Amino acid sequence: MNQENLQLSPVDTYEENLQTIWDTTSRPYKLNDNSYLQKQKNYESNARSYPRKFPIAIQKAKGYFIMDTEGQVFMDCLGGAGSLALGHNHPVIKKAIQKSIANDSALLTLDITSPIKDEFVKTLFGVLPQELRENAKIQFCSPCGTDAVEAAIKLVKIATGRSTIFSFSGSYHGMTNGALAITGNKSIKTQIPNLMSDVVFLPFPYHYRCPFGVGGLEAEKLSLHYIENILKDSHSGVGLPAAFILEAVQGEGGVIPASPFWLKGIREITKKYDIPLIVDEVQAGMGRTGHMFAFEESGIIPDVCVLSKAVGGSLPLSVIVYQKYLDKWQPGSHAGTFRGNQLAMATGTAVIKYITENSLVDNSRQKGNYLRNELLKLQQKYPFIGEIRGRGLMIGVEIVDTNESPNALGSYPPNTKLAAQIQRSCLHNGLIIESGGRENSVLRLLTPLNISEKNADDILYAFENALISIN
Ligand SMILES: Cc1ncc(COP(=O)(O)O)c(C=O)c1O
Structure with missing residues:
Protein backbone atom coordinates (compact mmCIF):
# COMPACT_ATOMS: atom_id res chain seq x y z
CA MET A 1 0.00 0.00 0.00
CA LEU A 78 -19.85 6.11 25.73
CA GLY A 79 -16.78 6.16 23.50
CA GLY A 80 -15.10 3.06 24.91
CA ALA A 81 -15.67 4.50 28.41
CA GLY A 82 -13.83 7.66 27.43
CA SER A 83 -11.01 6.04 25.44
CA LEU A 84 -11.99 7.18 21.95
CA ALA A 85 -10.69 10.75 21.83
CA LEU A 86 -11.31 10.92 18.07
CA GLY A 87 -14.21 8.49 17.91
CA HIS A 88 -14.05 5.23 16.01
CA ASN A 89 -11.65 4.55 13.15
CA HIS A 90 -10.43 8.08 12.64
CA PRO A 91 -8.31 8.37 9.48
CA VAL A 92 -5.13 9.26 11.44
CA ILE A 93 -5.59 6.17 13.59
CA LYS A 94 -6.14 3.93 10.59
CA LYS A 95 -3.15 5.45 8.87
CA ALA A 96 -0.90 4.84 11.90
CA ILE A 97 -1.97 1.18 12.07
CA GLN A 98 -1.62 0.65 8.33
CA LYS A 99 1.79 2.32 8.26
CA SER A 100 3.14 0.16 11.11
CA ILE A 101 1.95 -3.00 9.45
CA ALA A 102 3.09 -2.00 5.95
CA ASN A 103 6.56 -1.26 7.39
CA ASP A 104 6.74 -4.62 9.20
CA SER A 105 7.33 -2.78 12.45
CA ALA A 106 7.45 -5.16 15.40
CA LEU A 107 4.04 -5.63 16.98
CA LEU A 108 5.32 -6.45 20.44
CA THR A 109 8.72 -5.59 21.90
CA LEU A 110 8.25 -6.16 25.66
CA ASP A 111 10.10 -3.10 26.95
CA ILE A 112 12.80 -3.07 24.29
CA THR A 113 12.83 0.28 22.55
CA SER A 114 12.00 1.08 18.93
CA PRO A 115 11.58 4.17 16.74
CA ILE A 116 7.81 3.92 17.34
CA LYS A 117 8.26 3.87 21.11
CA ASP A 118 10.80 6.68 20.97
CA GLU A 119 8.39 8.84 18.98
CA PHE A 120 5.55 8.07 21.38
CA VAL A 121 7.60 9.09 24.44
CA LYS A 122 8.78 12.28 22.71
CA THR A 123 5.20 13.15 21.75
CA LEU A 124 3.74 12.40 25.18
CA PHE A 125 6.51 14.25 27.02
CA GLY A 126 5.94 17.15 24.63
CA VAL A 127 2.45 17.73 26.04
CA LEU A 128 3.39 17.38 29.74
CA PRO A 129 3.63 20.56 31.79
CA GLN A 130 7.23 21.75 31.62
CA GLU A 131 8.01 21.14 35.30
CA LEU A 132 6.99 17.50 35.00
CA ARG A 133 8.56 16.99 31.56
CA GLU A 134 11.97 18.15 32.72
CA ASN A 135 11.96 15.65 35.57
CA ALA A 136 9.96 12.81 34.06
CA LYS A 137 10.51 9.09 33.85
CA ILE A 138 8.05 6.76 32.17
CA GLN A 139 7.09 3.15 32.89
CA PHE A 140 5.06 1.21 30.33
CA CYS A 141 2.50 -1.07 31.98
CA SER A 142 0.32 -3.96 30.95
CA PRO A 143 -2.10 -2.17 28.72
CA CYS A 144 -4.95 -1.12 30.97
CA GLY A 145 -5.52 1.61 33.50
CA THR A 146 -5.74 -0.68 36.48
CA ASP A 147 -2.26 -2.12 35.89
CA ALA A 148 -0.79 1.37 35.68
CA VAL A 149 -2.46 2.14 39.03
CA GLU A 150 -0.84 -1.01 40.47
CA ALA A 151 2.51 0.18 39.13
CA ALA A 152 2.02 3.59 40.73
CA ILE A 153 1.23 1.97 44.09
CA LYS A 154 4.36 -0.17 43.92
CA LEU A 155 6.52 2.75 42.83
CA VAL A 156 5.57 4.94 45.78
CA LYS A 157 5.70 2.12 48.32
CA ILE A 158 9.22 1.18 47.23
CA ALA A 159 10.39 4.80 47.09
CA THR A 160 9.01 5.82 50.50
CA GLY A 161 9.23 2.52 52.38
CA ARG A 162 5.68 3.25 53.63
CA SER A 163 2.61 1.14 53.04
CA THR A 164 -0.60 3.15 53.47
CA ILE A 165 -2.39 4.73 50.50
CA PHE A 166 -4.75 7.65 51.08
CA SER A 167 -7.61 7.57 48.59
CA PHE A 168 -10.94 9.40 48.33
CA SER A 169 -14.63 8.68 48.55
CA GLY A 170 -16.13 8.41 45.07
CA SER A 171 -12.84 7.36 43.49
CA TYR A 172 -12.46 4.70 40.81
CA HIS A 173 -9.04 3.27 40.03
CA GLY A 174 -9.69 -0.14 38.48
CA MET A 175 -10.49 -3.75 39.15
CA THR A 176 -7.25 -5.44 40.17
CA ASN A 177 -6.50 -6.12 43.81
CA GLY A 178 -4.70 -2.92 44.75
CA ALA A 179 -6.68 -0.61 42.45
CA LEU A 180 -9.99 -1.99 43.71
CA ALA A 181 -8.84 -1.60 47.31
CA ILE A 182 -8.37 2.13 46.74
CA THR A 183 -11.69 2.46 44.87
CA GLY A 184 -14.65 3.97 46.70
CA ASN A 185 -17.58 2.00 45.25
CA LYS A 186 -18.41 -0.53 47.97
CA SER A 187 -20.80 -2.66 45.92
CA ILE A 188 -17.99 -3.99 43.73
CA LYS A 189 -15.69 -4.68 46.69
CA THR A 190 -17.78 -6.35 49.34
CA GLN A 191 -17.74 -9.85 47.85
CA ILE A 192 -13.95 -9.95 47.68
CA PRO A 193 -12.11 -10.74 50.89
CA ASN A 194 -8.53 -9.63 51.55
CA LEU A 195 -8.16 -6.73 49.18
CA MET A 196 -4.96 -4.74 49.71
CA SER A 197 -4.99 -3.47 53.26
CA ASP A 198 -3.63 -0.14 54.52
CA VAL A 199 -5.99 2.10 52.63
CA VAL A 200 -7.51 5.19 54.24
CA PHE A 201 -10.44 6.91 52.52
CA LEU A 202 -10.78 10.65 52.84
CA PRO A 203 -13.81 12.81 51.99
CA PHE A 204 -13.77 14.13 48.41
CA PRO A 205 -15.55 17.48 48.01
CA TYR A 206 -18.79 16.48 46.31
CA HIS A 207 -20.97 19.53 46.71
CA TYR A 208 -24.31 18.03 45.71
CA ARG A 209 -23.90 15.38 48.42
CA CYS A 210 -21.47 17.15 50.71
CA PRO A 211 -19.76 14.71 53.15
CA PHE A 212 -19.62 17.56 55.68
CA GLY A 213 -23.21 18.64 55.09
CA VAL A 214 -22.26 22.24 54.32
CA GLY A 215 -21.23 22.40 50.61
CA GLY A 216 -19.23 25.09 48.81
CA LEU A 217 -15.89 26.57 49.83
CA GLU A 218 -16.62 25.88 53.48
CA ALA A 219 -16.69 22.13 52.74
CA GLU A 220 -13.40 22.30 50.88
CA LYS A 221 -11.74 24.12 53.76
CA LEU A 222 -13.12 21.54 56.21
CA SER A 223 -11.86 18.71 54.00
CA LEU A 224 -8.35 20.16 53.87
CA HIS A 225 -8.36 20.87 57.60
CA TYR A 226 -9.54 17.34 58.39
CA ILE A 227 -6.92 15.77 56.10
CA GLU A 228 -4.05 17.79 57.47
CA ASN A 229 -5.17 17.03 60.99
CA ILE A 230 -4.93 13.28 60.31
CA LEU A 231 -1.30 13.79 59.37
CA LYS A 232 -0.30 16.07 62.23
CA ASP A 233 -2.35 14.63 65.10
CA SER A 234 -0.14 12.22 67.03
CA HIS A 235 -3.32 10.37 68.07
CA SER A 236 -5.11 10.22 64.68
CA GLY A 237 -4.41 6.49 64.48
CA VAL A 238 -3.00 6.79 60.95
CA GLY A 239 0.68 6.91 59.99
CA LEU A 240 2.26 8.77 57.08
CA PRO A 241 1.09 7.24 53.80
CA ALA A 242 3.17 6.14 50.81
CA ALA A 243 1.00 8.42 48.67
CA PHE A 244 -2.27 10.21 48.10
CA ILE A 245 -4.11 9.13 44.94
CA LEU A 246 -6.94 11.13 43.40
CA GLU A 247 -8.77 11.96 40.19
CA ALA A 248 -8.88 15.72 39.52
CA VAL A 249 -12.28 15.08 37.95
CA GLN A 250 -13.78 11.87 39.30
CA GLY A 251 -15.32 9.89 36.44
CA GLU A 252 -17.03 6.68 37.55
CA GLY A 253 -17.86 8.31 40.91
CA GLY A 254 -20.31 10.57 39.05
CA VAL A 255 -18.29 13.23 37.17
CA ILE A 256 -17.22 15.23 40.19
CA PRO A 257 -14.59 17.90 39.54
CA ALA A 258 -12.29 18.97 42.36
CA SER A 259 -11.84 22.73 42.51
CA PRO A 260 -8.44 24.31 41.89
CA PHE A 261 -8.57 25.64 45.48
CA TRP A 262 -8.93 22.16 46.95
CA LEU A 263 -6.37 20.56 44.62
CA LYS A 264 -3.82 23.24 45.48
CA GLY A 265 -4.56 22.62 49.15
CA ILE A 266 -3.94 18.88 48.76
CA ARG A 267 -0.71 19.57 46.88
CA GLU A 268 0.47 21.90 49.65
CA ILE A 269 -0.32 19.35 52.35
CA THR A 270 1.36 16.48 50.48
CA LYS A 271 4.48 18.61 49.87
CA LYS A 272 4.59 19.74 53.50
CA TYR A 273 4.52 16.15 54.76
CA ASP A 274 6.75 14.77 51.99
CA ILE A 275 4.07 12.51 50.53
CA PRO A 276 3.96 11.68 46.81
CA LEU A 277 0.77 12.74 45.04
CA ILE A 278 -0.53 10.35 42.37
CA VAL A 279 -3.07 11.85 39.98
CA ASP A 280 -5.06 9.24 38.08
CA GLU A 281 -5.69 10.74 34.63
CA VAL A 282 -6.79 7.46 33.06
CA GLN A 283 -10.20 8.87 32.15
CA ALA A 284 -9.73 12.64 32.37
CA GLY A 285 -6.36 12.84 30.59
CA MET A 286 -5.51 13.74 26.98
CA GLY A 287 -7.77 16.75 26.57
CA ARG A 288 -11.08 15.40 27.78
CA THR A 289 -11.61 18.04 30.47
CA GLY A 290 -10.66 21.05 28.38
CA HIS A 291 -7.07 20.76 29.60
CA MET A 292 -4.56 18.25 28.30
CA PHE A 293 -4.50 16.88 31.86
CA ALA A 294 -7.28 17.62 34.34
CA PHE A 295 -4.83 18.60 37.09
CA GLU A 296 -3.61 21.50 34.91
CA GLU A 297 -6.69 23.56 35.70
CA SER A 298 -5.30 24.02 39.21
CA GLY A 299 -1.67 24.48 38.16
CA ILE A 300 -0.47 21.68 40.46
CA ILE A 301 2.22 19.21 39.39
CA PRO A 302 1.74 15.64 40.61
CA ASP A 303 4.58 13.30 41.50
CA VAL A 304 2.99 10.49 39.50
CA CYS A 305 0.53 10.74 36.63
CA VAL A 306 -1.36 7.59 35.58
CA LEU A 307 -2.46 7.40 31.95
CA SER A 308 -4.38 4.91 29.83
CA LYS A 309 -7.58 4.99 27.71
CA ALA A 310 -7.05 7.85 25.18
CA VAL A 311 -3.26 7.79 25.49
CA GLY A 312 -3.22 4.67 23.30
CA GLY A 313 -5.29 6.29 20.56
CA SER A 314 -8.06 3.63 20.76
CA LEU A 315 -5.70 0.69 21.33
CA PRO A 316 -4.63 -0.77 24.69
CA LEU A 317 -1.77 1.13 26.32
CA SER A 318 -1.03 2.42 29.79
CA VAL A 319 1.86 4.26 31.37
CA ILE A 320 2.87 6.05 34.49
CA VAL A 321 4.89 9.23 34.17
CA TYR A 322 6.61 10.19 37.40
CA GLN A 323 9.24 12.43 38.87
CA LYS A 324 12.77 11.08 38.81
CA TYR A 325 13.27 11.17 42.57
CA LEU A 326 10.81 8.26 42.88
CA ASP A 327 12.75 6.04 40.46
CA LYS A 328 14.12 3.77 43.14
CA TRP A 329 12.61 0.45 42.10
CA GLN A 330 14.78 -2.36 40.82
CA PRO A 331 14.98 -3.72 37.25
CA GLY A 332 11.92 -5.88 36.59
CA SER A 333 9.91 -4.41 39.49
CA HIS A 334 6.92 -3.97 37.21
CA ALA A 335 7.09 -6.33 34.25
CA GLY A 336 4.24 -7.31 31.93
CA THR A 337 4.30 -9.04 28.54
CA PHE A 338 2.07 -6.65 26.65
CA ARG A 339 3.71 -3.42 27.81
CA GLY A 340 5.42 -3.24 24.44
CA ASN A 341 2.29 -2.82 22.31
CA GLN A 342 3.76 -0.97 19.31
CA LEU A 343 0.52 -0.47 17.40
CA ALA A 344 -0.94 1.35 20.40
CA MET A 345 2.15 3.53 20.68
CA ALA A 346 1.79 4.42 16.99
CA THR A 347 -1.91 5.24 17.34
CA GLY A 348 -1.26 7.04 20.65
CA THR A 349 1.33 9.25 18.94
CA ALA A 350 -1.06 9.96 16.05
CA VAL A 351 -3.91 10.90 18.37
CA ILE A 352 -1.84 13.13 20.67
CA LYS A 353 -0.46 14.96 17.62
CA TYR A 354 -3.93 15.31 16.11
CA ILE A 355 -5.33 16.66 19.38
CA THR A 356 -2.63 19.32 19.62
CA GLU A 357 -2.50 20.24 15.92
CA ASN A 358 -6.28 20.65 15.72
CA SER A 359 -6.81 22.48 19.04
C1 LIG B 1 -9.84 7.06 36.72
C2 LIG B 1 -9.69 5.63 36.30
N1 LIG B 1 -8.64 4.92 36.73
C3 LIG B 1 -8.45 3.65 36.37
C4 LIG B 1 -9.35 3.01 35.54
C5 LIG B 1 -9.14 1.57 35.18
O1 LIG B 1 -8.81 1.47 33.83
P1 LIG B 1 -9.02 0.08 33.07
O2 LIG B 1 -10.49 -0.17 32.98
O3 LIG B 1 -8.39 0.29 31.73
O4 LIG B 1 -8.32 -0.95 33.85
C6 LIG B 1 -10.46 3.70 35.08
C7 LIG B 1 -11.47 3.05 34.21
O5 LIG B 1 -12.54 3.53 33.93
C8 LIG B 1 -10.65 5.04 35.46
O6 LIG B 1 -11.72 5.75 35.06
Missing part, protein backbone atom coordinates in the same frame (compact mmCIF):
# COMPACT_ATOMS: atom_id res chain seq x y z
CA ASN A 2 1.27 3.46 -0.84
CA GLN A 3 1.26 5.29 2.49
CA GLU A 4 1.14 8.75 0.96
CA ASN A 5 -2.15 8.03 -0.83
CA LEU A 6 -4.13 7.56 2.36
CA GLN A 7 -6.83 10.19 2.66
CA LEU A 8 -6.65 12.29 5.80
CA SER A 9 -10.01 13.92 6.04
CA PRO A 10 -11.39 14.32 9.56
CA VAL A 11 -14.86 13.32 8.42
CA ASP A 12 -15.04 10.84 5.57
CA THR A 13 -17.96 9.92 3.36
CA TYR A 14 -18.85 6.85 5.37
CA GLU A 15 -19.24 8.98 8.51
CA GLU A 16 -21.37 11.39 6.49
CA ASN A 17 -23.50 8.44 5.34
CA LEU A 18 -24.04 7.40 8.95
CA GLN A 19 -25.02 10.98 9.81
CA THR A 20 -27.57 10.89 7.00
CA ILE A 21 -28.97 7.60 8.25
CA TRP A 22 -29.17 9.02 11.79
CA ASP A 23 -30.86 12.19 10.51
CA THR A 24 -33.45 10.38 8.42
CA THR A 25 -34.35 7.22 10.34
CA SER A 26 -37.45 7.35 12.47
CA ARG A 27 -37.19 6.48 16.13
CA PRO A 28 -37.76 4.94 18.67
CA TYR A 29 -35.52 2.09 17.54
CA LYS A 30 -36.52 -1.47 18.21
CA LEU A 31 -34.08 -3.44 20.32
CA ASN A 32 -34.56 -7.02 19.19
CA ASP A 33 -33.02 -9.88 21.09
CA ASN A 34 -31.22 -11.04 17.94
CA SER A 35 -29.05 -14.12 17.54
CA TYR A 36 -25.82 -12.32 18.50
CA LEU A 37 -27.31 -11.23 21.80
CA GLN A 38 -28.76 -14.65 22.50
CA LYS A 39 -25.41 -16.32 21.80
CA GLN A 40 -23.63 -13.77 23.96
CA LYS A 41 -25.94 -14.53 26.87
CA ASN A 42 -25.19 -18.22 26.48
CA TYR A 43 -21.43 -18.08 26.25
CA GLU A 44 -20.32 -14.93 28.03
CA SER A 45 -19.62 -14.50 31.72
CA ASN A 46 -22.23 -13.34 34.19
CA ALA A 47 -19.79 -10.52 34.97
CA ARG A 48 -20.55 -8.86 31.61
CA SER A 49 -21.92 -5.40 32.24
CA TYR A 50 -22.41 -3.01 29.31
CA PRO A 51 -24.45 -5.51 27.22
CA ARG A 52 -27.10 -5.37 29.94
CA LYS A 53 -27.47 -1.61 29.47
CA PHE A 54 -26.93 -1.66 25.71
CA PRO A 55 -28.44 -4.82 24.21
CA ILE A 56 -27.08 -4.28 20.71
CA ALA A 57 -24.53 -6.07 18.52
CA ILE A 58 -22.15 -3.65 16.80
CA GLN A 59 -21.61 -4.13 13.09
CA LYS A 60 -19.53 -1.05 12.26
CA ALA A 61 -18.36 2.18 13.83
CA LYS A 62 -17.07 5.43 12.44
CA GLY A 63 -16.46 8.76 14.16
CA TYR A 64 -19.03 9.05 16.89
CA PHE A 65 -21.48 6.72 15.16
CA ILE A 66 -22.10 3.04 15.72
CA MET A 67 -24.21 0.89 13.40
CA ASP A 68 -25.74 -2.21 14.92
CA THR A 69 -26.36 -5.49 13.12
CA GLU A 70 -29.95 -4.36 12.46
CA GLY A 71 -28.65 -1.33 10.51
CA GLN A 72 -29.66 1.16 13.22
CA VAL A 73 -27.26 4.06 13.77
CA PHE A 74 -26.46 5.38 17.25
CA MET A 75 -24.42 8.36 18.44
CA ASP A 76 -21.75 6.91 20.68
CA CYS A 77 -21.31 9.04 23.79
CA LEU A 360 -9.08 19.73 20.29
CA VAL A 361 -8.39 20.62 23.91
CA ASP A 362 -10.04 23.98 23.20
CA ASN A 363 -12.83 22.24 21.28
CA SER A 364 -13.42 20.00 24.28
CA ARG A 365 -13.75 23.05 26.54
CA GLN A 366 -16.01 24.96 24.13
CA LYS A 367 -18.32 22.10 23.19
CA GLY A 368 -18.43 20.96 26.80
CA ASN A 369 -19.51 24.43 27.94
CA TYR A 370 -22.09 24.54 25.16
CA LEU A 371 -23.54 21.15 26.10
CA ARG A 372 -23.62 21.99 29.81
CA ASN A 373 -25.35 25.34 29.18
CA GLU A 374 -28.00 23.68 27.03
CA LEU A 375 -28.46 20.90 29.59
CA LEU A 376 -28.98 23.57 32.25
CA LYS A 377 -31.93 24.81 30.19
CA LEU A 378 -33.36 21.27 30.23
CA GLN A 379 -32.90 21.20 34.01
CA GLN A 380 -35.40 24.10 34.25
CA LYS A 381 -38.00 21.92 32.50
CA TYR A 382 -37.23 18.61 34.18
CA PRO A 383 -36.84 18.94 37.99
CA PHE A 384 -35.57 15.35 38.29
CA ILE A 385 -32.28 16.65 36.84
CA GLY A 386 -30.58 17.39 40.15
CA GLU A 387 -27.27 18.72 38.89
CA ILE A 388 -25.27 19.18 35.68
CA ARG A 389 -21.53 18.85 36.29
CA GLY A 390 -18.21 18.36 34.63
CA ARG A 391 -15.29 19.86 32.80
CA GLY A 392 -14.90 19.90 29.02
CA LEU A 393 -16.40 16.83 27.43
CA MET A 394 -16.62 14.90 30.68
CA ILE A 395 -20.22 15.67 31.58
CA GLY A 396 -22.53 14.28 34.25
CA VAL A 397 -26.28 14.70 34.70
CA GLU A 398 -27.40 13.58 38.16
CA ILE A 399 -30.94 12.18 38.22
CA VAL A 400 -32.74 12.59 41.53
CA ASP A 401 -35.96 11.63 43.24
CA THR A 402 -38.02 14.78 43.82
CA ASN A 403 -40.78 12.73 45.48
CA GLU A 404 -38.47 12.34 48.47
CA SER A 405 -37.49 15.17 50.80
CA PRO A 406 -34.37 17.17 50.00
CA ASN A 407 -31.53 17.43 52.50
CA ALA A 408 -30.54 20.66 54.25
CA LEU A 409 -28.63 21.76 51.14
CA GLY A 410 -31.67 21.20 48.91
CA SER A 411 -30.26 18.03 47.27
CA TYR A 412 -32.60 15.13 46.56
CA PRO A 413 -31.72 11.42 46.89
CA PRO A 414 -30.37 9.62 43.81
CA ASN A 415 -32.95 8.07 41.48
CA THR A 416 -31.41 4.87 40.14
CA LYS A 417 -34.57 3.60 38.47
CA LEU A 418 -35.31 6.79 36.58
CA ALA A 419 -31.67 7.15 35.48
CA ALA A 420 -31.80 3.61 34.04
CA GLN A 421 -35.09 4.40 32.27
CA ILE A 422 -33.62 7.54 30.71
CA GLN A 423 -30.49 5.67 29.65
CA ARG A 424 -32.63 3.02 27.94
CA SER A 425 -34.86 5.68 26.41
CA CYS A 426 -31.72 7.41 25.02
CA LEU A 427 -30.78 4.12 23.36
CA HIS A 428 -34.20 3.89 21.73
CA ASN A 429 -33.62 7.46 20.55
CA GLY A 430 -30.28 6.64 18.94
CA LEU A 431 -28.01 7.86 21.74
CA ILE A 432 -25.62 5.70 23.76
CA ILE A 433 -24.67 7.29 27.07
CA GLU A 434 -22.72 6.02 30.07
CA SER A 435 -24.02 5.90 33.63
CA GLY A 436 -22.28 5.85 37.00
CA GLY A 437 -22.05 7.75 40.23
CA ARG A 438 -23.85 7.19 43.52
CA GLU A 439 -26.50 4.47 43.10
CA ASN A 440 -25.83 4.62 39.34
CA SER A 441 -27.85 7.82 39.13
CA VAL A 442 -25.51 9.94 37.02
CA LEU A 443 -25.87 9.91 33.24
CA ARG A 444 -22.54 10.60 31.60
CA LEU A 445 -21.49 11.97 28.23
CA LEU A 446 -18.04 11.02 26.96
CA THR A 447 -18.17 12.17 23.34
CA PRO A 448 -15.12 12.32 21.09
CA LEU A 449 -13.14 15.55 21.50
CA ASN A 450 -13.66 16.51 17.85
CA ILE A 451 -17.45 16.86 17.91
CA SER A 452 -19.05 19.73 16.02
CA GLU A 453 -21.88 21.98 17.19
CA LYS A 454 -24.25 19.98 14.95
CA ASN A 455 -23.15 16.80 16.76
CA ALA A 456 -23.76 18.49 20.12
CA ASP A 457 -27.21 19.64 18.99
CA ASP A 458 -28.08 16.12 17.84
CA ILE A 459 -27.06 14.75 21.24
CA LEU A 460 -29.25 17.33 22.99
CA TYR A 461 -32.15 16.61 20.63
CA ALA A 462 -31.94 12.85 21.29
CA PHE A 463 -31.52 13.39 25.02
CA GLU A 464 -34.58 15.62 25.28
CA ASN A 465 -36.61 13.17 23.18
CA ALA A 466 -35.56 10.46 25.62
CA LEU A 467 -36.82 12.59 28.53
CA ILE A 468 -40.08 13.34 26.73
CA SER A 469 -40.71 9.68 26.01
CA ILE A 470 -40.39 8.59 29.63
CA ASN A 471 -42.34 11.52 31.07
